[in-house]
Amino acid sequence: MKIAVVGTGAIGSFYGGKLAHGGRDVHFLLRSGIAKIKRSGIRIRGKKENFHVARVQCYETANAIGPCDLVLIALKATNNEALLQLIPALLHQRTILLTLQNGLGNEDFLAQHFGDDRVMGGLCFICLNRISPGLIEHLDYGHLTIGEFIGSPRSRTRAVAHEFQQSSVVCQVVDKLMEERWRKLVWNIPFNGLTIAAGGITTKDILRDASLHSAALALMNEIIEGAKSCGHNLTGDVAVAHMKRTETMGAYKPSTLLDFEAGRALEVEAIWGEPLRRAQANGAAMPRLEQLYALLKSLNARARMRRRLPPSIEVRNLQRIVRISTRRLQEFANIACALAWKQKQPEAEIASVPAVSVLIVSDRRMAALHKEFCGLAGPTDVLTFQHGELVISAETAARQARIFHSNLMAEIQLYLLHGLLHLAGFDDVTAHQQKRMQRLQNKLLATAIHGL
């Protein structure tokens, strides 16, 4: 089996390293740290694991790797958009995509873009610490549980497990992958969440504090009910078993807390948002999870602001008159937001908003806003509000696209970038300002479209 590893953080380095150390044909796709890993290889150190892969096959582009039989996906779920560019070159007709990511929604994302049948999921039960590129500290555990996204295990599922087992990774095949994901969430949701929201505490602090202990247990039972509403047959025993196991862990800081403390983005949607939405869609009451999710989203956004990272951006289509691909627009918006952020002026609005929201509306709604906020009649193409709201009229975009022989998507992308540049502190009031903004806008638009 030719294997690619996408994402060479702690998880990718560990399992990819095990496979390479076990003699498999492993190809690592890397962004940062490639020079160091080429030079020094991958070292896993710890009481139970201690080995060194001297020669690591690593690459900067997916094209340089080419089609593989198995792709291990170990990026953070917050970077999933990047997979749309990275994966295609790795595919042949029967390539298996195995996501080792946390939470819910990652298999669905892969299935949506690359087909249901390719997708498998893996749960990593492991405590790791990435010290530097290629240097991973192994603290505890290490077993893997894998399953098919659709249907029961097949011969290929066992073949993948076999690859791991041959490289001395304890790897178990499960019938019901999603049930196992929920079972793991019964731990991750309370412990990863409360250690952050309660002010950066350990699992031990939660167990010692009567209020937090009971909050954690109540959350666990809520998740179990949520899982049941989604058709997964978990019982209260899961909570009891998780609690018992946590008692032997000592003062452990979950990985997301370490991420938060180190200023890295949290996988808020995969771990808290998606389970909440699924359970609520099935009618489960999730008051505790709902509150925790709202708090973590806010804490994450505030941390991004403190770290001076670009705000997250969300595109929502509020009209049905003109047909629009929200997904494509979202991908463009992610890149455009990062570009506009890089150009931001001192005191730019974009530096103080936790999130930008892009609303695609009808001419009718746009005309109402135009009247209310600018005192002007009729619709307009784009309105930029303080606090990071961009409102775009889809109908005006369609009209202008016809006039200028452009196309709808290109037109909306232009407005979106224009609005972002306003948030980044650029004005177009004087002719000079207008010329400057126009020039920058053209340059960034070309870059963004190239990046898609």
Added chain:
Amino acid sequence: MKIAVVGTGAIGSFYGGKLAHGGRDVHFLLRSGIAKIKRSGIRIRGKKENFHVARVQCYETANAIGPCDLVLIALKATNNEALLQLIPALLHQRTILLTLQNGLGNEDFLAQHFGDDRVMGGLCFICLNRISPGLIEHLDYGHLTIGEFIGSPRSRTRAVAHEFQQSSVVCQVVDKLMEERWRKLVWNIPFNGLTIAAGGITTKDILRDASLHSAALALMNEIIEGAKSCGHNLTGDVAVAHMKRTETMGAYKPSTLLDFEAGRALEVEAIWGEPLRRAQANGAAMPRLEQLYALLKSLNARARMRRRLPPSIEVRNLQRIVRISTRRLQEFANIACALAWKQKQPEAEIASVPAVSVLIVSDRRMAALHKEFCGLAGPTDVLTFQHGELVISAETAARQARIFHSNLMAEIQLYLLHGLLHLAGFDDVTAHQQKRMQRLQNKLLATAIHGL
């Protein structure tokens, strides 16, 4: 009416200042800032209020004020223990105690110590900012709602309202004080709580974020149900009205958030803990409040640790063999903990625990612990555990009290202080250490008992 004001922060300075400015006979009891207020008086400044009380009658002790007709209590609820020492000298037979404090439990505390009949409560609807002692910025609102703790309004209730009205404070008398307190909590619990737990955000940030907005609304409805369970007839309209009013507030930071950011203790029990306990005792399900309370308690405790303030201490009686006044012991523990904290050695355990818990147990339980943790048979007087647990045997204390012709309370106080000194880093292994610890212990015991 001779009026005393206990606590001259923002609230005490404002309402006391209004009364003094209106020509009432007002006496301020002050700790810090007395020199400045004696020199410069009290100044209230803002768009709606702008006045100066040049000559302020202020005092360092309650004795210097003597008995009053009305005592306004404007200390933070976290300092209620101090009232036990401050109030007695202000009382004559018909003195009214009017608490202007936040949350639930303050009237009960006063009633318990000074009699039901004295107690009235007031709700302050006001936005203030204390800039320095005697200098208060008035941002908005200012009306007061007062009522009797027990029963319906009486002539004295209206007389007190009249005092305020004569000094141009809008003051309304209500029939059901506790219902009004709950009505105010419907706002305070979500907005004061979520602005802190979500990372230091404003009321506007909550309204703008769909998840936080719905979390706030859901909390409001939960509080309304909690109030109902306690016999207070609030309806869903209260939440709607609060939300509407909040929209006009702009980017407001509630006072508890300012307290938290400035490193001051939060009134966690009065605002979140007590309402939770009351509603739960009446069978209401409060999942959101329960979780928020647990988080805020932890955030508050962590902030205390960062600020290097003494940990909170809680005394719990887990045995029924020997009769003990938990309240008296709690009062002693508060003072003893502050004293031990002041003496702490570098790296003392007490500096890293968010709370100390003192458990009073039977000889049987003590013997079990003694065996388990020290390998020794039979009970002992006191065991000190890492992370701030002190376990004291009530039966051993009673026995020793007989032997040493001491009394039970004094004996337990001695053990408690001894345990605290261990947490503060003192040992009694060598003879020299023992002598040193003994000397300190005697000194602090005398101080603590004097302070009670």
